[in-house]
Amino acid sequence: MPTIALVDDDRNILTSVSLALESEGYRIETYTDGASALEGLSVSPPDLAILDIKMPRMDGMELLRRLRQKSEIPVIFLTSKDEEIDELFGLKMGADDFIRKPFSQRLLVERVKAVLRRANPREVAAPREEGSKAIERGPLMMDPERHTCTWNGAPVTLTVTEFLILQALAQRPGVVKSRNALMDAAYDDQVYVDDRTIDSHIKRLRKKFKAVDSTFDMIETLYGVGYRFKEI
Numbered sequence: 001m002p003t004i005a006l007v008d009d010d011r012n013i014l015t016s017v018s019l020a021l022e023s024e025g026y027r028i029e030t031y032t033d034g035a036s037a038l039e040g041l042s043v044s045p046p047d048l049a050i051l052d053i054k055m056p057r058m059d060g061m062e063l064l065r066r067l068r069q070k071s072e073i074p075v076i077f078l079t080s081k082d083e084e085i086d087e088l089f090g091l092k093m094g095a096d097d098f099i100r101k102p103f104s105q106r107l108l109v110e111r112v113k114a115v116l117r118r119a120n121p122r123e124v125a126a127p128r129e130e131g132s133k134a135i136e137r138g139p140l141m142m143d144p145e146r147h148t149c150t151w152n153g154a155p156v157t158l159t160v161t162e163f164l165i166l167q168a169l170a171q172r173p174g175v176v177k178s179r180n181a182l183m184d185a186a187y188d189d190q191v192y193v194d195d196r197t198i199d200s201h202i203k204r205l206r207k208k209f210k211a212v213d214s215t216f217d218m219i220e221t222l223y224g225v226g227y228r229f230k231e232i
Contacts, residue, residue: 003026004021004027004029004112005048005049006028007063008052024112034055049075049076050108052077075095076096077095094162118160137232139213144163152212156208156209164185165198167185169228174229177227205219
């Protein structure tokens with residue numbers, strides 16, 4: 001039974017969303033502010049966290065920033081804001097999805113299922129099982145079943161979305177993947193994202209690899225076309 005942490009200062013949302021998710025068989029842990037959530041999530045990490053952006057004591061963006069210092073649990077943001085900058089900033093920090101308020105309970109449930117499926121590829125149906133094989137591309141090693149990634153033996157911690165995007169690129173070095181193809185590889189059909197979302201994830205991937213190897217340049221941009229992993 002997956003555990004979902006729900007963090008929101010609106011008790012009506014905590015109650016209604018908890019009931020909707022519990023009816024689907026999930027175990028729910030609730031927090032009313034970012035500070036208490038950070039402590040609780042650090043002690044008992046959930047399988048997925050749903051965070052409101054505007055909260056007292058610590059907002060959702062700061063909570064995600066601190067979580068990403070030591071955890072890559074999938075995160076869905078709830079936001080009532082319409083400003084694009086917030087969504088792009090959240091994606092750069094490693095958010096997996098955004099849902100704008102007001103939202104339907106059914107939409108939220110489907111988004112949760114989609115993110116959890118991406119986080120647990122072993123539970124995905126047979127047609128995608130071939131993607132669970134370990135990938136070795138020169139210094140790059142990826143193990144989808146264990147969700148581990150190393151470069152020259154050094155671990156590179158990736159979010160679920162980042163892992164799936166890199167996996168799609170590394171499976172066929174030299175082959176250009178369009179942004180649409182990468183969206184299909186990393187996101188469920190019920191989740192809408194745009195081109196800039198993929199670009200944000202690519203930037204974050206490069207940054208993480210350059211943190212362990214400043215010369216990393218294996219992900220190439222073909223402007224107007226897409227991305228590819230260099231042939232070795």
